[in-house]
Amino acid sequence: MLIQVTVNSVLYEREVKENRTLLRFLREDLGLTGTKEGCGAGECGACTVFLNGKTVNSCMVLAVEADGGIVETIEGEAKKGVLSALQAAFEAHGAVQCGFCTAGMIMSARQLIHNNPRPTREEIQEGLEGNFCRCTGYEQIIEAILDVTGQLQEKEELEYV
Numbered sequence: 001m002l003i004q005v006t007v008n009s010v011l012y013e014r015e016v017k018e019n020r021t022l023l024r025f026l027r028e029d030l031g032l033t034g035t036k037e038g039c040g041a042g043e044c045g046a047c048t049v050f051l052n053g054k055t056v057n058s059c060m061v062l063a064v065e066a067d068g069g070i071v072e073t074i075e076g077e078a079k080k081g082v083l084s085a086l087q088a089a090f091e092a093h094g095a096v097q098c099g100f101c102t103a104g105m106i107m108s109a110r111q112l113i114h115n116n117p118r119p120t121r122e123e124i125q126e127g128l129e130g131n132f133c134r135c136t137g138y139e140q141i142i143e144a145i146l147d148v149t150g151q152l153q154e155k156e157e158l159e160y161v
Contacts, residue, residue, distance in 0.1 A: 001015070001016060001017075001018055001064055001067075002014070002015050003015075003016055003063060003064055003066065003067040003068075004067060004068060005063075005066045005067060005068070005069055005070075005071055006069070006070045006071065007026065007030060007032065007070075007071045007072075007073065007076075008032075008071070008072060008073060008075055008076030009076065012030060014029055014030075016029065016063045016064065018062070018064055019062065020062065020063045020064075021058065021059055021060070021061065021062060021063065022049070022051070022056075022058040022059075022061040022062065022063050022065070022066050022071070023035060023037055023047045023058035023059045023061075024063070025063035025066075026049070026058060026071070026073060029063075032073050032075050034073055034074035034075050034103045035047050035048075035049055035058055035073050035074060035103055035104075036100055036101075036103060036104070037059055038100070038101070038104075038132070039059075040059050041059070041060075042057040042059060042060040043130070043132075044101070044104075044130075044131070044132045045057065045101065045104040045105070045108060045128075045130045045131030045132060046100060046101050046103070046104045046131075046132075047059045047104060048103070048104035048105075048107040048108050048131065049071055049072060049073050049074075049107060050070075050071065050072035050073075050107060050110075050111070051065075051066055051069055051070070051071055052069045052070055053070070054111070055107055055108055055111045057130075072107075073103070073107075074102075074103035074106060074107065077106060077107075077110075084106075085148050086106055086109055086110055086113070086144075086145075086148050087106060088148075089144040089145070089147045089148040090102060090105070090106060090140075090141070090144045092144070092147070093140045093141075093143045093144040093147060094136070094140045095136055095140040095141040095143070095144040096136075097133070097135030097136045097140075098134075098135050101131060101132060101133045101134075101135075104131050105128065105131050105133065105141055108127065108128055108130070108131050109124075109127070109128065109141075109144075109145050111127075112124065112127035112128070112145070113145070113148070113149060115127075117149060118149050118150070118151060119145070119149065121142060121146070124142050124145050124146070125138070125142070128141065
């Protein structure tokens with residue numbers, strides 16, 4: 001089936017099999033390998049991308065479902081070689097570790113911040129449910145999100161007063 005999809009502001013037209021996942025399409029057909037396959041069952045969040053403004057597990061979405069749509073992947077997060085504020089915060093706080101989950105975490109965090117510009121620690125934990133990290137223990141990820149939303153210093157000031 002012939003599909004047209006805009007990925008990171010670039011329009012692509014490709015022939016795909018009807019059972020091809022969006023994840024495979026991105027990685028194998030377009031060469032965008034930042035999105036990872038963790039579980040292949042929509043449980044780990046490593047393959048999280050935006051489809052028409054909403055986060056989805058790309059291993060659970062068929063490429064044909066994205067026909068005519070807009071997809072954003074981790075490759076579109078940095079602009080002109082400069083990390084986004086969220087990516088820079090992840091790096092600064094050591095929230096990247098092995099990096100396997102990082103793309104999905106950043107995409108989910110971006111959705112969370114879009115919906116709630118100043119999430120609490122509990123809201124961050126809830127917003128990242130479904131994204132698994134085996135390396136960081138999540139504390140660095142939470143701190144990165146608190147930092148990028150301007151809350152980390154406030155938190156530290158409150159603790160030391």
